[in-house]
Amino acid sequence: MFPAGVLPVGWRLRAHGILLALALALAASFAAHYLGALRSGDSPLFLSPVFCAIILGMAWRNCVGVSAGVNEGVQWITQTLLRVGIALVGLRLTLHGLTTLGLLAIPVVVGCILTALGASYLLGRWLNIASPLRSLIAVGTAVCGCTAVVAVSPAVRAKPEETGLALTCVVLFGSLGMLVYPWLAHTLFSAEGQAAGIFLGTSIHDTSQVIGASLIYSQQFGAPETVATAGFTKLLRNLSLLVLVPVLCTLYRERTERADKPKKHFANWRTALPSFLIWFMLLAVARTVGDAVFVDSSLADAWRGAVSVGLSASELFLVCGMAAVGLSVSLKHVQQLGWRAPLAALLVALSVAVVSLGLTAGVGALS
Numbered sequence: 001m002f003p004a005g006v007l008p009v010g011w012r013l014r015a016h017g018i019l020l021a022l023a024l025a026l027a028a029s030f031a032a033h034y035l036g037a038l039r040s041g042d043s044p045l046f047l048s049p050v051f052c053a054i055i056l057g058m059a060w061r062n063c064v065g066v067s068a069g070v071n072e073g074v075q076w077i078t079q080t081l082l083r084v085g086i087a088l089v090g091l092r093l094t095l096h097g098l099t100t101l102g103l104l105a106i107p108v109v110v111g112c113i114l115t116a117l118g119a120s121y122l123l124g125r126w127l128n129i130a131s132p133l134r135s136l137i138a139v140g141t142a143v144c145g146c147t148a149v150v151a152v153s154p155a156v157r158a159k160p161e162e163t164g165l166a167l168t169c170v171v172l173f174g175s176l177g178m179l180v181y182p183w184l185a186h187t188l189f190s191a192e193g194q195a196a197g198i199f200l201g202t203s204i205h206d207t208s209q210v211i212g213a214s215l216i217y218s219q220q221f222g223a224p225e226t227v228a229t230a231g232f233t234k235l236l237r238n239l240s241l242l243v244l245v246p247v248l249c250t251l252y253r254e255r256t257e258r259a260d261k262p263k264k265h266f267a268n269w270r271t272a273l274p275s276f277l278i279w280f281m282l283l284a285v286a287r288t289v290g291d292a293v294f295v296d297s298s299l300a301d302a303w304r305g306a307v308s309v310g311l312s313a314s315e316l317f318l319v320c321g322m323a324a325v326g327l328s329v330s331l332k333h334v335q336q337l338g339w340r341a342p343l344a345a346l347l348v349a350l351s352v353a354v355v356s357l358g359l360t361a362g363v364g365a366l367s
Contacts (some may be wrong), residue, residue: 017073017324024060024323025316028052032219048219050212050322054179057326066327074324078208082321083276086211088314090283091307092228094291105198105233108359112202112352113240116142119351123344132158136166137345141352144238145170145206152244169345174205175329177349182217188357191221195360197229202237203356205349207277210234212322215315232284235277283310 032049060066066074117138124134135156139148146167153163181203185196200213214230217223287307294303 013069014073014076016067017070017075017327018077019073020060020066020070021057021074021077021320021324021327024056024327025049025053025320028056028319028323031056048216049319050215050219051179051182053319053323054175054212054326057323058175058329058331059326061327061329062331070327074327077321077324078328081317082208082324085314085317085321086207086231087276087279087283088310088317089211089227089231090280091287091310091314092224093232093284094288095285101194101198101229101232102236104194104363105201105229105236107363108198108202108356109233109236109240111359112356113142113237115355116348116352119348120344123347127340127344129340129344130162132156133162133166133341134344136162137169137341137348139241139244140166140170141173141205141345141348142237143241143244144234145174145209147207147238148241148244152241155246165341166345169342170205171329172342173345173349174209175325177204177353178209178213178216181353182213182220185217186221188361191223193218193221193223193226194229196223197226198233198363199356199360200226201230201233202360203349203353207231207234207238208321208325211318212325215318215322228284231280235280238277 029049029052031052120134120138120141123129124131124137129137132153136149136152136158139152140146142148149163149166149170152158153166158166181200182196185199189195189199196217197214200217201210204210204213210230211227211234214227218226290303290307294300
């Protein structure tokens with residue numbers, strides 16, 4: 001499709017996957033717009049473009065199939081373009097908002113992490129699941145999805161198949177939560193976009209899934225603050241990895257009485273806090289400074305325009321990224337997992353969701 005010399009080699013390899021994800025994203029946007037045009041009165045025909053993009057991506061992957069030549073482009077979107085979109089979400093936040101939000105979100109984050117660790121231990125023992133796999137399910141559910149699984153895997157000396165199983169569970173149940181929890185949040189929290197953001201930010205596994213769910217909520221129910229709230233709440237969860245990995249490393253080293261060098265298994269700040277989340281924070285700082293500096297100046301309109309462009313780009317990248325996420329979900333792999341580990345991962349995820357709902361409601365009542 002792309003002759004030699006038209007594109008660099010790396011981009012020629014990615015082009016087919018990028019074009020497929022972009023086409024699905026455009027189709028999703030058109031579908032959402034079409035349904036919105038059909039809406040009359042209070043008829044709930046509207047579906048967010050992000051939701052449509054995920055569904056179309058999953059349908060294409062499992063009904064049509066994805067060739068090896070498409071995978072590289074899909075991976076580039078999920079690993080690069082999607083993360084740029086997440087970073088740009090930081091433009092929705094200010095430092096004042098972060099301070100207030102942190103006081104509300106931290107108790108919920110701590111409660112959910114403790115719930116995931118305890119539930120994984122008890123359910124894992126009940127279902128006779130190996131200790132390393134229990135730990136991977138716990139941190140994948142409680143902290144930051146795939147990033148946590150990869151970071152903790154060497155610390156708990158997990159086998160490659162255990163790591164792969166945990167990653168599959170994170171993708172599967174995180175994706176289900178991404179599609180279902182926005183409606184649950186709206187049912188329970190009504191128009192409280194901040195409460196919905198805290199719930200979505202603590203109950204869904206991976207960062208991309210959290211942002212996808214919060215964007216669905218934002219688009220579906222007109223609550224733009226939900227995206228930034230969910231992103232910051234997820235950032236707080238990621239930071240806990242700086243504590244959990246050294247603790248797990250120490251526990252497993254003492255249990256197995258091995259003489260490995262502990263520094264090999266400790267997560268550094270780059271592992272716990274990926275660069276796109278650092279940019280998320282920096283852009284929140286930039287938004288705060290820009291709002292203060294330009295609010296009464298001749299550049300106020302230019303500043304607001306720049307912020308608007310950044311937010312529009314973020315939404316475009318996220319819709320395209322969610323189509324790529326859908327293209328990455330293979331239902332065939334689910335059939336090969338057995339039942340013990342997926343059952344444990346599902347029950348842990350549901351336990352965390354229940355605790356998150358309770359704590360979020362409680363914190364909201366106190367604020």
